[in-house]
Amino acid sequence: RADFQLRPVPSGFAPQEREYQQALLLVAALAGLGLGLSLIFIAVYLIRFCCCRPPGPPGAKSPPPGGGCVTWSCIAALLVGCAGIGIGFYGNSETSDGVSQLSSALLHANHTLSAIDHLVLETVERLGEAVRAELTTLEEVLGQRTELVAAARGARRQAEAVAQQLQELAFWRGVPLSPLQVAEDVSFVEEYRWLAYVLLLLLELLVCLFTLLGLAKQSKWLVIVMTVMSLLVLILSWGSMGLEAATAVGLSDFCSSPDTYILNLTQEETGLSSDILNYYFLCNQAVSDPFQQRLTLSQRALASIHSQLQGLEREAVPQFPSAQKPLLSLEETLNVTEGNFHQLVALLHCRGLHKDYGAALRGLCEDALEGLLFLLLFSLLSAGAVATALCSLPRAWALFPPRNPSASCSGSHLSEPLLHARLEPVPPPRSFPGCRRRPH
Amino acid sequence: RADFQLRPVPSGFAPQEREYQQALLLVAALAGLGLGLSLIFIAVYLIRFCCCRPPGPPGAKSPPPGGGCVTWSCIAALLVGCAGIGIGFYGNSETSDGVSQLSSALLHANHTLSAIDHLVLETVERLGEAVRAELTTLEEVLGQRTELVAAARGARRQAEAVAQQLQELAFWRGVPLSPLQVAEDVSFVEEYRWLAYVLLLLLELLVCLFTLLGLAKQSKWLVIVMTVMSLLVLILSWGSMGLEAATAVGLSDFCSSPDTYILNLTQEETGLSSDILNYYFLCNQAVSDPFQQRLTLSQRALASIHSQLQGLEREAVPQFPSAQKPLLSLEETLNVTEGNFHQLVALLHCRGLHKDYGAALRGLCEDALEGLLFLLLFSLLSAGAVATALCSLPRAWALFPPRNPSASCSGSHLSEPLLHARLEPVPPPRSFPGCRRRPH
Numbered sequence: 001r002a003d004f005q006l007r008p009v010p011s012g013f014a015p016q017e018r019e020y021q022q023a024l025l026l027v028a029a030l031a032g033l034g035l036g037l038s039l040i041f042i043a044v045y046l047i048r049f050c051c052c053r054p055p056g057p058p059g060a061k062s063p064p065p066g067g068g069c070v071t072w073s074c075i076a077a078l079l080v081g082c083a084g085i086g087i088g089f090y091g092n093s094e095t096s097d098g099v100s101q102l103s104s105a106l107l108h109a110n111h112t113l114s115a116i117d118h119l120v121l122e123t124v125e126r127l128g129e130a131v132r133a134e135l136t137t138l139e140e141v142l143g144q145r146t147e148l149v150a151a152a153r154g155a156r157r158q159a160e161a162v163a164q165q166l167q168e169l170a171f172w173r174g175v176p177l178s179p180l181q182v183a184e185d186v187s188f189v190e191e192y193r194w195l196a197y198v199l200l201l202l203l204e205l206l207v208c209l210f211t212l213l214g215l216a217k218q219s220k221w222l223v224i225v226m227t228v229m230s231l232l233v234l235i236l237s238w239g240s241m242g243l244e245a246a247t248a249v250g251l252s253d254f255c256s257s258p259d260t261y262i263l264n265l266t267q268e269e270t271g272l273s274s275d276i277l278n279y280y281f282l283c284n285q286a287v288s289d290p291f292q293q294r295l296t297l298s299q300r301a302l303a304s305i306h307s308q309l310q311g312l313e314r315e316a317v318p319q320f321p322s323a324q325k326p327l328l329s330l331e332e333t334l335n336v337t338e339g340n341f342h343q344l345v346a347l348l349h350c351r352g353l354h355k356d357y358g359a360a361l362r363g364l365c366e367d368a369l370e371g372l373l374f375l376l377l378f379s380l381l382s383a384g385a386v387a388t389a390l391c392s393l394p395r396a397w398a399l400f401p402p403r404n405p406s407a408s409c410s411g412s413h414l415s416e417p418l419l420h421a422r423l424e425p426v427p428p429p430r431s432f433p434g435c436r437r438r439p440h
Numbered sequence: 441r442a443d444f445q446l447r448p449v450p451s452g453f454a455p456q457e458r459e460y461q462q463a464l465l466l467v468a469a470l471a472g473l474g475l476g477l478s479l480i481f482i483a484v485y486l487i488r489f490c491c492c493r494p495p496g497p498p499g500a501k502s503p504p505p506g507g508g509c510v511t512w513s514c515i516a517a518l519l520v521g522c523a524g525i526g527i528g529f530y531g532n533s534e535t536s537d538g539v540s541q542l543s544s545a546l547l548h549a550n551h552t553l554s555a556i557d558h559l560v561l562e563t564v565e566r567l568g569e570a571v572r573a574e575l576t577t578l579e580e581v582l583g584q585r586t587e588l589v590a591a592a593r594g595a596r597r598q599a600e601a602v603a604q605q606l607q608e609l610a611f612w613r614g615v616p617l618s619p620l621q622v623a624e625d626v627s628f629v630e631e632y633r634w635l636a637y638v639l640l641l642l643l644e645l646l647v648c649l650f651t652l653l654g655l656a657k658q659s660k661w662l663v664i665v666m667t668v669m670s671l672l673v674l675i676l677s678w679g680s681m682g683l684e685a686a687t688a689v690g691l692s693d694f695c696s697s698p699d700t701y702i703l704n705l706t707q708e709e710t711g712l713s714s715d716i717l718n719y720y721f722l723c724n725q726a727v728s729d730p731f732q733q734r735l736t737l738s739q740r741a742l743a744s745i746h747s748q749l750q751g752l753e754r755e756a757v758p759q760f761p762s763a764q765k766p767l768l769s770l771e772e773t774l775n776v777t778e779g780n781f782h783q784l785v786a787l788l789h790c791r792g793l794h795k796d797y798g799a800a801l802r803g804l805c806e807d808a809l810e811g812l813l814f815l816l817l818f819s820l821l822s823a824g825a826v827a828t829a830l831c832s833l834p835r836a837w838a839l840f841p842p843r844n845p846s847a848s849c850s851g852s853h854l855s856e857p858l859l860h861a862r863l864e865p866v867p868p869p870r871s872f873p874g875c876r877r878r879p880h
Contacts, residue, residue, distance in 0.1 A: 079652075
């Protein structure tokens with residue numbers, strides 16, 4: 001139930017709140033108002049032009065003066081419309097760039113998050129395998145010397161502790177929000193938005209060019225068809241302007257302070273603790289690394305396993321040569337685990353994900369917003385140009401000769417209305433009111 | 441000494457080699473050839489038009505037919521030129537985007553490299569300070585028990601080893617190549633390139649608009665001035681086309697396999713070992729981390745210092761309460777060092793720098809190259825449009841009425857050449873050769 005009460009709404013971005021939605025709807029509705037006003041203006045102008053034209057001098061069946069002015073103003077309006085179309089193409093491409101930057105940043109973040117998951121899973125499995133196979137073999141081999149078995153048991157405990165710590169680092173496992181899904185949704189919507197704008201721009205370009213052609217050929221039916229099409233373009237322009245204005249207002253509200261909104265939204269969607277989210281979304285010196293403790297513990301445990309294995313190698317191998325193989329294999333596993341651990345530290349550090357977040361925001365709030373403003377300018381220019389053309393076109397075709405199907409250059413199908421007729425050396429039989437006052 | 445021998449040159453990017461430079465110069469020279477040909481064509485066309493026009497029917501002082509066609513073709517050429525200007529603005533902005541992406545990636549890489557330097561320096565200083573102050577105090581306090589002093593000495597040795605290892609991780613220290621400097625140079629050149637193109641585009645836009653205005657007002661002097669300006673624009677267009685073509689050829693040669701070239705160049709400029717450069721420029725599973733060994737050793741040494749400090753705390757503090765303060769301070773230092781170590785691992789990992797490298801390449805080889813191709817298209821369109829306009833403009837102003845200063849709408853200074861004259865209800869006194877064969 002919409003109840004527009006025209007109260008000021010706080011400018012914070014809150015798309016769930018009814019008041020905010022209504023404020024955006026109001027912005028969009030302003031474009032409808034603009035459409036109505038311009039239609040009324042055009043109608044009044046044309047009715048006044050049709051019905052209230054000043055009576056010509058008695059006996060003179062001359063057309064009203066300023067016909068050329070009408071055509072030239074129509075051409076100027078169409079040129080402005082063409083410039084607007086150029087701006088529209090630019091804005092559409094900028095918006096598309098920004099949104100693709102957003103979705104590629106989301107894809108990259110998804111890649112990082114799934115790499116963390118994958119790396120943790122692989123490392124934990126490898127450690128578990130080592131604990132099950134090599135350490136068990138080692139304990140069996142060393143069965144006779146209890147202090148060596150105790151060292152092997154210590155290594156096993158440490159390895160299990162590391163696996164436990166690592167498993168808790170995969171913070172995104174089981175989180176219902178997938179950046180991949182968001183990126184795909186965004187790309188899907190953007191694809192259709194882009195296509196719709198390209199079609200609108202092409203339609204407008206065709207209308208402009210065919211109107212120019214109609215004026216050049218003085219083809220009445222083409223100009224009439226294009227007048228009707230211009231009406232359609234006028235409605236579409238105002239409609240797109242409304243959508244753009246509402247989106248631009250919403251987007252700039254969002255972009256004025258995105259961190260808080262996104263932080264809250266992500267916390268709601270993922271249920272992650274706020275220190276992890278703060279770490280990634282803010283990523284400055286003031287926010288401490290929530291994984292620091294676990295990483296340090298794992299690192300110490302890995303180093304301790306290493307020193308225990310070294311001790312075992314020194315003590316046990318001379319006595320039990322069969323212990324060498326599992327020990328070497330364990331050291332190999334340990335080296336790989338340490339390599340993975342460094343990769344994990346690099347992946348978990350906030351730099352990478354925060355850079356993706358920054359890139360996504362820049363795409364949305366710089367490129368996409370800029371493109372949206374250009375699209376708004378396009379809609380504005382094209383609405384103005386089409387309204388002007390709608391005012392002049394009927395006046396222009398009212399001035400066309402009634403039926404002159406052969407008015408075309410031989411072979412080229414372009415007429416010669418511009419200069420040829422003017423330069424006829426026919427002395428004008430009478431002086432016209434208006435432009436040509438002095439026959440040369 | 442240039443010696444063009446027109447041999448095929450290998451398409452690899454090798455800007456230092458004389459043959460490659462000459463190949464690029466040849467590409468640029470093709471544009472000069474195009475300019476010469478188009479100037480000759482325009483001159484021949486205009487001379488033929490002036491001198492060899494077919495004699496009119498005897499007694500008829502009618503202007504040559506197709507005057508309107510000439511004007512409309514001129515307008516069409518100017519419209520194509522305007523479309524080209526739109527494309528040029530788009531291409532200029534794309535190129536600028538790409539280059540700014542390149543320079544921001546360079547800045548980010550510079551930030552990472554200097555952060556590594558800074559972090560290493562800070563950590564090494566902090567460790568050295570701890571070794572000098574707290575460990576010395578500790579050894580003095582524990583002077584009576586030699587096994588505890590030996591443990592403290594061990595911790596000191598390990599800390600010094602860590603500092604040594606860390607110092608060697610700052611691989612960019614003392615390297616003469618600064619990405620910051622490169623980024624500043626690139627931005628500087630790009631700023632002037634952008635400005636030059638904007639000025640060229642504005643000049644061409646003004647020429648287009650004033651030519652249209654001149655045609656609309658049938659102002660001979662404006663059209664003559666604009667014809668001269670069009671000649672200037674034609675020369676500028678072909679010149680910029682030559683530069684763009686050479687740059688585009690060079691850039692696409694570079695972009696077809698940038699890795700090898702950049703790797704060699706960086707190795708020459710920096711003198712860094714090839715495994716470090718391979719690690720950062722390739723950054724895949726096949727290239728092993730050249731810092732892995734050092735990082736693992738530092739990590740083990742840190743863990744070992746930690747266990748030695750723990751042992752000292754257990755053993756010494758009950759006996760020497762004054763040892764507690766330096767021990768706590770040492771543990772604090774150790775914690776900070778471990779935090780810095782994790783940051784260092786994240787910074788040294790190839791992901792960050794390789795992403796910057798990828799972004800720089802994308803900026804240069806996607807956006808900038810695309811923008812350059814659009815600029816090339818602009819130059820091509822504008823050269824064609826201006827050449828067409830140069831062919832039609834003199835014909836158009838030859839058709840203007842000789843002196844008709846009052847040919848303007850009352851008040852609006854726009855003439856009415858388009859429709860008004862055609863619609864005069866004067867029956868044409870004779871049939872003209874050319875367009876209007878059938879009087880209505």
